[in-house]
Amino acid sequence: MKAMSTAKFSLTAVATGALVMAFAHWFHVDYLFFASYTILQFIVLATAWNILGGYCGYVNFGSAAFFALGAYSSVALIKFDAEIDAWFPEGAANVLHHIFPLPIPVLILFGALVSGVVGFGMGYLTLRLRGSFFAIATLAMAVVLQTLIVNWDFVGGSRGAYIIRPDNLEFAGIEINYIEYLFALMLLLAVIALATARVIERSQLGFGFATIRDDELAAEACGVPTLRLKLIATTLSGAFMGMAGAPFPYYIGYLQPASAFGLEYAVNSIAMPMIGGTTSWVGPLVGAILLGSAQQYATVTISSAVNLLIVGLMLVAFVIIAPNGLIGLVQERLRRKQS
Amino acid sequence: MTALLHVDNISKRFGGFVALDGIDLEVEPGERLGLIGPNGSGKSTLVNCICGTLQNESGSVRFDGNVMDGLAAHERTHRGVARSFQLPRPFHSMTLADNLRIPLLYTVHARVGPLRSAGDLDARCHDLLEMVGLAKKAKRMPRDLTQVEMRKLELARAMAAEPKLLIADESMAGLSHSEIDDILTLLVRLSERGITIILIEHIMSAVMSFSQRLAVLVSGKKIADGKPEDVVRDPEVVRAYLGQ
Amino acid sequence: MAAMPVQARMDISFDLLFNAIVAGLLLGGFYAAVTAGVSISFGMLDIVNIAHPGFIILGSYIAYFVNINFGVDPIVVSIIMLPIFFALGAFVYQVYYLSFERRGQESLRGLAFFFGLLFVTEVTLILVFGVDYRYVEASYIGPSLHFGIVDLPLRMLVPCLAALGLFAAIELFITRTFTGRAIMAVSQDQLALQLMAVDPIRIKRIAFGISIATAAVAGALLIIIQPVEPSVGREYIGRVFAICVLGGLGSMPGTLIAALLLGVVESLTATFYGPSWAPAVAFGFLLLTLAFRPAGLLGR
Structure with missing residues (x-):
């Protein structure tokens, strides 16, 4: 694989997505848009998780919480729009009506801001301690944000x-x-996330x-400002997860805490990079496409609980048997062929 | 005051255990200092306090005219203190060349600004590996190395940060005689380039042949500091350390 | 409210406060039993077993199943289950050791492994039992003891006493037996153990087995206290680790104090702000602990 420029890479990615889009549009398959949206959303989540988990080695169990934060910050802004006349005097309300309702790209930026700030805060509080504390704190955070x-x-x-x-x-x-608009936005987000990674x-x-x-000790001794880099990673990772969640209320139409904080987000955003491979951006992409489409297919044929059970079992099996994921397996194959 | 490193009355305790108890130490520019002491005497704690891995509770560490108390380890590396670890801690997922690239990117780069091109970086990595005789293994992973090669990588990585002071923490433990000579030759060469070196070591023959001055730690206190041949004859040192 | 005489209002809030504290202490005793297992695995063995609450819920469902079908007391069921959970724990540790600990990959993949286990347990229970709340039947569920203004519901008192019994048994085992002391040593100095011809891996396997065995008891106690559904376990992750860290990793007395403290604070929150806020307390506890006292209450 020869190094490709980022611009070329982004173009290729957008072109691939546009092809899917044109295909679906041509044949009027709304389901294809719905299904691909979910897969793209998982690509963003898995890539975001991997920036912290795969690159830095810090496990975030709270992906669902960051995702839900993005979704709920959109809901809050949408609800705010409905209350403008009740809350503000006429003059101010008129000004606000020019701004609201906010377009989705702005909601996405807002979701990124909220989740990014929470990611930074979590990191700041726990990252100076031993590594496992961060993981535990993210798990607990998911429960508490849901309570809030x-x-x-x-x-x-x-x-x-x-x-x-x-x-x-x-x-x-x-x-x-x-639906096509939402799909296009998520496609753009996926490309941005992959290009960033x-x-x-x-x-x-x-x-x-x-x-x-x-x-980490050796890193510090080499002059690497580890705390600062870890904070960059948690913020960036959280922000991308928030971005993935921001358009979700429009996609689903009815948002409940139980669906926004759904366990499938937490599990999939870990399982996808782990199964695909954590050391490069290709891993989460491959994992998200494989697991994502398998689940889309499976929910039609079997129950969603069985579906999730399979993802969980695959996660356990992969971390035990193939620690470097599918990408690792392929690389090993290639290396063996060479020698 | 011309000392490069100026350790002034520093103390460090872990719970009730006093690891360092009012240590004073000065190191002149270009000097070769040997630091010895029995296991648990506080040598590694002292190194960690100088390098910022641990923070001393009282007293102060000055380096090159600046107070370093409260600075994180990476900031001290940026100011010119480099160390090797007692147990080598290479970056396992990177090639040897990339291991050396880290201090170049994060310390040398930070110090002089973005001066180096990708080619310059590669050349520097190569030079450093050449210096320790590992140039042929530039593309290998640390797990492919022998013990002595691992120690050399550790020293090369410390040197990649272009330090003024190098602290070599037991770089020779567990090596054979010829391997020890290898490492010693390397350290002497670095010293000749003008780098100040603190050598922490158990192997007395190596310490005696390398050091211009010798300091002895026992139970967190410095009990002797002076010419190596005088220090080893000091009755207190003999009783507390060599006699045991 | 505003029309009520000041004296009467103070009496009511005093009663409420006092009962909330007593209820909190009972709850805290139970939390101690829930945390005991994590205190061993995370505190002493440095294994971040986030799947522990999953094992607890598994224990709850086994107690439920046997209780409903055969009428056996849930606590008796849990005692019968001890050896089976011990074996389960020993097996899980063996897999963990061979796959992660030995390769030095516990921080990323080991955590993902336990997360997968937690998840698989939860989903399996959903598939078998559904998402409805389940509860057990026993003679002590329902009646209360009354001492003046204090209510002591047996539903809380019995689990609390059983929990303290379990806690005392673990403390005795760890301080008084050779294996117990070896478990303490394994967290501090593996080399010393090897010199004494003790296999640290075997000690860890036993310790992890004990840690999971406590989940059988904690699970039975949990389903006595409250109805259980598969996802309840997740609420306990925050609690368990908050108590464990606040108690000072691996210190059994510290764990007990922290558990009682969290129980009281949660009970006060539930009484004065409403029960839906209770899960947030544990997290607040955890974050404050991590920020200000990472070495725990009794800090080493």
Whole structure:
């Protein structure tokens, strides 16, 4: 595999996605958009997890919480829009009505901000201690954020919130099907996430991350500011997870804490990189596409619980038998052929 | 005051155990200092306090005219203190060349700014590996190395940070006579380039042949400091350390 | 509220406060039993077994199943299950050791392994028993003892006493037997053990077996205290690790104090702010501990 420039790489990725999009559009298969959206969302989550987990070696069990934070920050902004007239005097309300409802790309940025800040905070509190504390704290955080959301009536509490998805979006005089719009946004996010991971891998930052994974004491002795790099990783990783969650309320239409904090997000965002391979950006991509499409296919044929059981068993089996994932297996094959 | 390193009355305790008890130590630029003491005498704790892996509770460490107390380990590396670890700690997932690339990227780069091109970096890695005789294994992984090669990699990586002071923490433990000579020759060569070296070692013949000055730690206290041949004859040193 | 005389209002809140503290102490005793296992695995062996709550819920469901079908007391069931859970724990440790610990990969892959186990247990229980809450039947579920203003529901008192019994048994085992002392030593100096011709891996296997065996008892106690559904285990992750860290990793007395403290604070929160806030308390505890007292209450 020869090194490709980032621009070329992004173009290839977008072209692949556009091909899927054109295909689905041509044949009017809305299901294909729904299904691919989910897979793209998993690509973003798995890639985000891997920036911290695979590159730095710090396990985040709270992917679902970061994802849900993104989703709920969108819900909060959408609900805020509905309350403007009640909360503000007329003059201010008129100004706000010009700004709200916020377009989804802005919601995505906002979700990234919220989740990124939470990621930074978690990291700041726990990363100076031994490595496992961070993992435990993220697990506990998922439970607590869910408790907070369940108790927050403004965003629907435990009852959940309905978000009305428009059928179409007017853009420069062209009408775009909203599902296709959401798909395109998620596609863009996936490309950005993969390109970021790829750039990091080849940069000074990527080398620094790898030293943290290998030996933090030695890294410090070589002049690597480990705490700062770990905070960059937790913030970046959290922000991408929040981005993946931000458009979710529009996609699903009805958001409940139980679905936003769904265990499948936490499990899949770990299982996908682990099964694909954690040392390069290709691993999470391969894992997300394989596991993601298998699950899309399987939920139609078998129950979602059986589905998740299979993912869990695969995760356990892979970490025991193939510690470097599918990519590792392929690399080993190639190496053996060479020698 | 011309000393490069100035350790002033530092103490460190772990719970009730006093690991360092008011240590004073000065090292002149270009000097070759040997630091000896029985196991558990506080040598490694002293190294860790100088390098910032541990923070001393009282007293102060000055280096090159600046107070270093409170600085993180990587900041001290940036200022010119480098160390090798007693048990080699290479970056396992990287080739030898990439192991050396880390201090070049993060310390030398940070110090002089983005001066080096990718080619310069590769050349520097090669030179450093050449210096310790590992150039042929540049693309190998640390797990392929022997004990002595691992120690050499450890020293090369410390040198890659272009330090003013190198602290070699038991770089020779467990090596054969010829291997010890290898490492000694290497250290002397570094010293001749003007690098100040603190050598922490159990192997007395190596310490005696290398050091211009010798300091002795026992139970967290410095009990002797002076010319090697005087120090080893000091009755207190003989009683507390060599006699046992 | 505003019309009530000041004296009466104070009496009510005093009663409420006092009962909340007593309930919290009972709850805390139970938490001690839940945490005992993690105190051994995480505190002494340095194995981050986040699947521990999964084993506890498994214990709950076994107690439930036997209780409903054969009418056996849940605590008796759990005691019968001890050897089986011990064997399960020993087996899990063996897999963990061979796959991760020996290769030095415990930090990333070992954690993912336990996470997978937690998840697989939960989903399997959902598939077998569904997501409905399940509960057990025993003579002591329902009645309460009354001492003046204090209510002591037996549903809480019996698990608390059983938990303290379990806790005392572990403490005695660890301080008084050779194997127990070897478990303490394994966390500090493996080399010394080897010099004494004790195989550290065997000691760790035994210790991990004991840690999982405690989950059988903790699970039975849990389902006496409250109805259980498969995902309840996740709530306990925050609690268990908060107590373990606050107690000062591996210190049994510290664990007991921290457990009682968390029980009381949670009970007060539930009484004065509503039970839906209780899970947040443990997390707050954990974060505050990590931020200010990472060495624990009794800090070494």
